[in-house]
Amino acid sequence: MTTGRLPVKLTFADYARLMPLARGEVVPPGIDLTLTLGRRGSWEDRNAMLRRALNDPSVQGGESSFCRHVMRIDQGDRSHVALPVFPLRGFTIRDLYAVSGSPFTAIADLAGKRIGMYGWANSGAVWYRHLLATHGVDIAGIHWCIGPVDDPMPAASPEALPPGVTTPPEGGSLSAMLLAGELDAVFSPPRPRAYHRERGPIIRLVRDWRAEEERYFKQTGLFPTQHLVVIRRALWEVHPWVARALTEAFIAGNDAFTAAQRNFPYATPWLEDELERTEALLGEDFHPYGFEPNRQPIDIFAEQSWRAGITTRRLSPEVLFAEYLESAALPLPPA
Structure with a gap:
């Protein structure tokens, strides 16, 4: 009918x-x-x-x-x-990961560092860069690596990347590079498989991420x-x-x-x-x-x-x- x-x-x-x-x-x-x-x-x-x-x-x-x-x-x-x-x-500070024992514990520490990210032209990635900028981090000074967080990197990147932005080696992943010391931090919406809140080996870079996200909202008015x-x-x-x-x-x-x-x-x-x-x-x-x-x-x-x-x-x-x-x-x- x-x-x-x-x-x-x-x-x-x-x-x-x-x-x-x-x-x-x-x-x-x-x-x-x-x-x-x-x-x-x-x-x-x-x-x-x-x-x-x-x-x-x-x-x-x-x-x-x-x-x-x-x-x-x-x-x-x-x-x-x-x-x-x-x-x-979604707020984005919870998506920032480092290895257990990392010397980097604040977002401002990432100036000039090596950061992995799951995509360049993704909605979350736009807000990740905004987050860094609100902490005075020069986006152009970051050494970016774009690729899958846990799964092996395919032979070719699925998207065109800006000059100077790299990808993991074929068969590699951002998590593997982070654990090997080849990256200082990784942004990822899903938690990396090696993440554990207390035991690691991958942890959130900002431990009290809720308090930091609340400060981000107070500063920017943005959800x-x-x-x-x-x-x-x-x-x-x-x-x-x-x-x-x-x-x-x-x-x-x-x-x-x-x-x-x-x-x-x-x-x-x-x-x-x-x-x-x-x-x-x-x-x-x-x-x-x-x-x-x-x-x-x-x-x-x-x-x-x-x-x-x-x-x-x-x-x-x-x-x-x-x-x-x-x-x-x-x-x-x-x-």
Whole structure:
């Protein structure tokens, strides 16, 4: 039986914040929305879902790398329309690793040092460089090595790298180089396999990383935006109101999830205390969707991408979200 609604299918990693939309508790006006979610806790599956959002003709979009969207716009590719919805955000100091007994214990210690990173043109990598810059570390003075954290390095790098940026030897990895003393630190979103909080041999470089991340927020006001939502331009051109309808639905779903956390804070024994501490520092809406609440991180992300040579020009938030802004005032179908 047809509903008269426009069918839209989007792919995502399995984020708890998406449950009100995935279960149909929040319904976008005029849209029959299906969210296809990945398996819980699988980095490989998460990356596969990101690829599906862009390349699978059976879906109309979904979760995508913020950095890859910025690169597409810089190259004149507007095949996908970005929505100001950021299902993945994350502070970055926890992603910085060293060997047990390392003489480097503060971010400022890394000036001029050898740092491994899983990718150059990745959303997290943009924020890693911003983090170093906020501690006075000259990015140009870092000896960068880009490659897989644990798995053996393939024969060729999957992306073009700037001059002077190296890769591990074929069959090597960043973790192996770190343990061999060939790197001073490594940035990695998933914990390296040799990591252990107390016994090492790989540990976090900043032991009290939460306190340092709190200082980062107090200094910058940023809770870094990592991934956003995109839809195919072909869909937007025929139904431009879809951008507004989906964005408002994601905002409503995000609000519903936040309310549920506050009302039933039982996922961990002290989640209620954690939420109160987080809201006292970051504010009640600490994971916001929408354009204006995210203008600052969007703008800084664009600037950092330009400074790293990822883009050829300094893009504005209005350019990156032009289609959404164009359709934000359009009327919506009845609920």
